[in-house]
Amino acid sequence: MTYKEARAFIDDTSKYGYILGLDTITELLNRLGNPQDDLKFVHIAGTNGKGSILAYVSTILKEAGYRVGRYISPTIFEYRERIQVNEEYISEEAVARLAQRIYEKGQEMLAEGLAHPTAFEVETAMAFLYFQEMNCDIVVLETGMGGLTDATNVVKTTLISAFASISMDHMGFLGNTLEEIAKIKAGIIKPNTMVVSTAQNPEVRKVLEATCRQQRASYHEIREEEITDRQVSFEEQSFTYKGWKKLRPGILGSCQLENAAAAAEVIYELRDLGYPVSEEAIRQGLEKTRWIGRFTIVDEDPLFIVDGAHNRDAADRLLETLKLYVPHKRKVFIIGVLADKEYDYIMSRLVPEAERIVTVMTPNNPRALPAKKLAETVKQYNSEVEAAQSIREAVQLAKGYADKDGMILAFGSLSYLGDLIEEVRKGKET
Structure with a gap:
């Protein structure tokens, strides 16, 4: 299969729509040897800001010397942007080779009367195979839509779940109230893990805290008073968090101090889990972070x-x-x-x-x-x-x-x- 043929195959799977649920992706990954089980994840959900948090966390970890996988959607410039290792796009050769493997498994599933994977499920499986192949130390994983029934939620080896701002969007898929949407997004929280969140609406906070109690997970929501010495302008954008003074996030926008603080908290918790990251890597990572399409x-x-x-x-x-x-x-x-x-x-x-x-x-x-x-x-x-x-x-x-x-x-x-x-x-x- 060539890269062009691989793209045609994935485009063709769009006819299967966007189906929420884990049965088909679980079956596909089982047939591929469950590559996701060999990886460790920071899993990020939310309505707005999850891409920015992903960018900050992955750039900091790269600066600290780790091999970091990124899985994002949607993309801005080109298809291969959605799967990256240390900010380098997956190669056309890898897309073609991995798509061939997935195509064969999809045909097996159809022949056995099972549902064929959707385009997003194909891409998610491809990302896991590629990150396994590249021996990633950690993968920063963005949900496609929602959380509980999103294909990315097939992962079981989450280190930290992170939440950007949760608000009303995709109501036809996720629910018609903020509480319903928050419950779906909270579905990425795994037992006995750490959860980090930007400041949330009280209704959302209640859902996240309740889910953490059920899963025996720890919850830290970034409070406004934790972010001090705020400077927001084209000339100077900086803040202080947990004794780290004058942190300078590389993305502009009124919400970026909160997103960057959430990323710093994720790194703080990862250090406790055995992933050493220096203060210099945190500073350099935040400052070098770019996320085109966000102001x-x-x-x-x-x-x-x-x-x-x-x-x-x-x-x-x-x-x-x-x-x-x-x-x-x-x-x-x-x-x-x-x-x-x-x-x-x-x-x-x-x-x-x-x-x-x-x-x-x-x-x-x-x-x-x-x-x-x-x-x-x-x-x-x-x-x-x-x-x-x-x-x-x-x-x-x-x-x-x-x-x-x-x-x-x-x-x-x-x-x-x-x-x-x-x-x-x-x-x-x-």
């Missing part, structure tokens, strides 16, 4: 920022961030969202901040909301809006409106930000 500057003339805010909590956090970092800048927005998101709420919170808005349809995505329909929603909150025919047109229009003294913020679905960033980079080269 990321992609150009400075004019200032051009991208952010993957695509649900209620993310919209609220992005609004906080704008008021902290660029309170007085003229703002031009580019927005592209998926039709199954609460885009009306997102627009109501953010578009009043903009002088002009350009809407765009996320390309090559069946869930994408047409640019004209999004523009109609935007008009309810800001009349200065137009729909672009393409990402290229959206970038050109926004740059014209921003001129030299304004700024551009592109936000919404992560699925279009990679194409948009490439378009911005092309414009810089010409």
